[in-house]
Amino acid sequence: MEIAVKTEDPQPLSSAHAVEKVEHAENESAVCALVRPAVPDDAEAIAAVHIASWQAAYRGQLPDDFLDGLESQFRARADFWRQEIASPRTASHEIWAATLAGHLRGFVALGPARDANSRLTGEVYAIYVHPNSWRQGLGTMLFTRAMTRLAALGFSKTILWVLQSNTPARRFYEHAGWSADGRTKLETLPGGIELREVCYQKNTRLPN
Numbered sequence: 001m002e003i004a005v006k007t008e009d010p011q012p013l014s015s016a017h018a019v020e021k022v023e024h025a026e027n028e029s030a031v032c033a034l035v036r037p038a039v040p041d042d043a044e045a046i047a048a049v050h051i052a053s054w055q056a057a058y059r060g061q062l063p064d065d066f067l068d069g070l071e072s073q074f075r076a077r078a079d080f081w082r083q084e085i086a087s088p089r090t091a092s093h094e095i096w097a098a099t100l101a102g103h104l105r106g107f108v109a110l111g112p113a114r115d116a117n118s119r120l121t122g123e124v125y126a127i128y129v130h131p132n133s134w135r136q137g138l139g140t141m142l143f144t145r146a147m148t149r150l151a152a153l154g155f156s157k158t159i160l161w162v163l164q165s166n167t168p169a170r171r172f173y174e175h176a177g178w179s180a181d182g183r184t185k186l187e188t189l190p191g192g193i194e195l196r197e198v199c200y201q202k203n204t205r206l207p208n
């Protein structure tokens, strides 16, 4: 799909409220995509995107009954995101939302790295786009904003953890200039489901 990207504020995004705009050029009544800070009332939409994205992306990588059961966690997940947005753990924790024609279609959560020795290392904790909106540039918009914010927050390097078998997401990160740093870890989900994750890293700089 051809899209034209417009940045309303072409300067480095010093304001947490600056937004980017994408117009879908093939549509005469231009569908606008915006990236903006998440607000507590986004919590339900974020939980819905999170669950739908897990179910589509991890089908075949995680057990079907686990993925099919995620809907039963909707309330708990929405409450979790509402809390994270309303009361960030630190001033460096941020959640951003991507909307398409006013509907929330993706989000990114960022902040200090959870397992780093250095205070200068940030982390992208989660980036998810609704499967119906994949490959339309929303992930790139969110990721670009996350990197700009992490640089503005003073992190000189950023890491993220991704499922080793999640080849599409790894392609997305590599396309954005990230590389695996060689570290792996094993996460265990409720029910004893084991996830092998690999770490990606990139230096974080404000655009010139």
Ligand SMILES: CC(C)(COP(=O)(O)OP(=O)(O)OC[C@H]1O[C@@H](n2cnc3c(N)ncnc32)[C@H](O)[C@@H]1OP(=O)(O)O)[C@@H](O)C(=O)NCCC(=O)NCCS
Binding pocket: 053, 054, 057, 126, 127, 128, 129, 130, 133, 134, 135, 136, 137, 138, 139, 140, 141, 161, 162, 163, 166, 167, 168, 169, 171, 172, 173, 175
């Ligand atoms: C990963 C994700 C956030 C990417 O968002 P997106 O909006 O689809 O990505 P974009 O449209 O901005 O893609 C940018 C580029 O990344 C690469 N890319 C994105 N998805 C890809 C895929 N499935 N396979 C290969 N490359 C891909 C491509 O180079 C793409 O550019 P192109 O479409 O012009 O070829 C989204 O696919 C997603 O939510 N996936 C499921 C959840 C997930 O895995 N999250 C990461 C958890 S660690």
